[in-house]
Amino acid sequence: MTAVAIKMYTQEEYLELERAAEHKSEYYRGEIFAMSGARFNHNRIKENLSIEIGGFLKGKNCESLSSDMLVHIPENTLYTYPDLLIVCGKPEFLDDHLDTLLNPSVIVEVLSPSTGSYDQGKKFYLYQSLKSLTEYVLVDSQQVGAQVYRKSDDGVWFVSSAAYDIGGTIKIGHIGLALQMTTIYGQTISLM
Numbered sequence: 001m002t003a004v005a006i007k008m009y010t011q012e013e014y015l016e017l018e019r020a021a022e023h024k025s026e027y028y029r030g031e032i033f034a035m036s037g038a039r040f041n042h043n044r045i046k047e048n049l050s051i052e053i054g055g056f057l058k059g060k061n062c063e064s065l066s067s068d069m070l071v072h073i074p075e076n077t078l079y080t081y082p083d084l085l086i087v088c089g090k091p092e093f094l095d096d097h098l099d100t101l102l103n104p105s106v107i108v109e110v111l112s113p114s115t116g117s118y119d120q121g122k123k124f125y126l127y128q129s130l131k132s133l134t135e136y137v138l139v140d141s142q143q144v145g146a147q148v149y150r151k152s153d154d155g156v157w158f159v160s161s162a163a164y165d166i167g168g169t170i171k172i173g174h175i176g177l178a179l180q181m182t183t184i185y186g187q188t189i190s191l192m
Contacts, residue, residue, distance in 0.1 A: 009031070068081065086174070086175060087105055111139065128151075148173070150174075
């Protein structure tokens with residue numbers, strides 16, 4: 001039996017391929033990872049959050065962007081597409097293509113069966129290298145549950161808000177928004 005060699009790419013090669021690709025992929029330390037589609041509840045939750053957060057931020061110094069905005073973390077080479085992000089102040093980009101953001105303030109990931117462990121573990125660890133990041137929000141797509149992790153002034157991450165029943169609320173403190181679980185999970189199938 002022979003081992004299959006993994007093709008390694010430079011960040012520049014990845015960006016060139018990604019900008020021409022029909023499907024999204026992520027990059028980490030030379031490897032490119034294809035992204036799969038999401039199930040109904042994942043998309044419904046993401047849409048609910050996008051509507052609620054986007055409406056709340058209208059006319060303010062922060063804005064929300066959905067899963068087509070690529071985020072890059074130079075410290076660890078990760079290029080990734082968060083489900084939703086919030087950027088406050090002036091957006092900073094990798095280059096003049098304006099397709100790769102460097103300074104998100106809040107990142108929201110909707111947990112799915114295929115990526116949930118990664119989003120809660122390694123990806124969260126990699127996100128912590130973003131100096132601009134103040135909060136990380138995880139929302140479960142298989143059962144009612146959400147947590148907001150916040151970075152303290154001394155750089156320690158802690159759970160600042162959590163809810164595990166449909167009557168609960170989570171708070172994204174960075175923008176001062178309380179989100180009811182009924183709103184997050186509205187129109188999902190078999191979760192309410």
